[in-house]
Amino acid sequence: MPPQLPWLEPLAPFPAPTLAWGERDPAPGLLAAGGALDVANLCAAYAQGTFPWYGPGQPILWWAPDPRMVLPVAEFRLRRSLRKKLQAFRRQAHCEIRIDSAFRDVITACSTKDREGQAGTWIVPEMVDAYTELHLAGHAHSVETWVDGQLVGGLYCVALGRAVFGESMFAHETDASKIALSALVCLCRGHGITLIDCQQNTQHLASLGGREIPRADFLRHVDSARQQPPVTWQFEPVYWDELLPPKTDPA
Structure with a gap:
């Protein structure tokens, strides 16, 4: 029993x-x-x-759960195809990353996304309402991929101090959610945030550099990180340098 x-x-x-x-x-x-x-x-x-x-x-x-799936931001796996897409996205004026401009749209899109091996969604309507309230209280954030003024992908997460807990992603265009995740990785690197919680182990997250750690190690990280001052949740284009270092001219 x-x-x-x-x-x-x-x-x-x-x-x-x-x-x-x-x-x-x-x-x-x-x-x-x-x-x-x-x-x-x-x-x-x-x-x-x-x-x-x-x-x-x-x-x-x-x-x-034990173990816990996390994404160490220093180990984020940027494959060549995604690197090229990020470089093009960064150059184009009609492409931008926004944070917290459409939180409810993002979580609603996540709740309606079809997921392999799942019937229905775990982001039930009361969850959408609850996390929207958490967002209004300053503890949940959306990272959004916009192209030509349209929201084409994104993710939402919870943040307590500098403890960041990834929740869900969606994409209406190829790689739009990966672009948002890359932006979150850049923001975290820029502010000294070392881990993004991924909760559950999936092949997709593992392909991006996610891995499991013992729950005890994860809890120690959360206890320390959540007591640190929160970051300013705003994406600046210079943050792309964390993944796309600017080219330097040879001496």
Whole structure:
């Protein structure tokens, strides 16, 4: 029999992440059910490396998996084809990265994206509303790819201090989500942020440089990073230099 899953009342504290179900249990990483998706509860969850993930018709489910998938920004894998696309994107005046100009549009697009191996979405309507409130409170951000004045791709994330938790991406044009992720990597590098949380291991994230680390190491990172001053969530074109160093003339 699996251990009993704690049921959270709206104001109840979260169990310690180390109490999450293990690899021999039916849902490894599952920590608790119930609770609320308000700003205070979401901040408390992320502060201890816990996140909500559930589907339509299910109660709120909270997760703290071990190991944890992360993207060390210094290890971001920039393949030649993406490098060329970023170089072209940077040069063209009709292409731009915006941050937080269309958060609800981004999370809504993420919620309607078809994903391989998944029926439906985990970004249910109450999740869209909750993270929009978290955004208005200054703790969730969208990184957006715009071409010819149209939103063509992007991602959203949660940020507590300098702890950054990636959530979901979407693309209406080829590589538009990868361009947004590249911009986030550049912003993080420019501000000394070392990790982007990816929550779950996927082949796509691994191809970009993501890897698993022990939960204990991840929690130590979160505890330290979230206490650091938050960054200014604004993308400056010079940040591209973090991935696309300017060419220098030979002496």
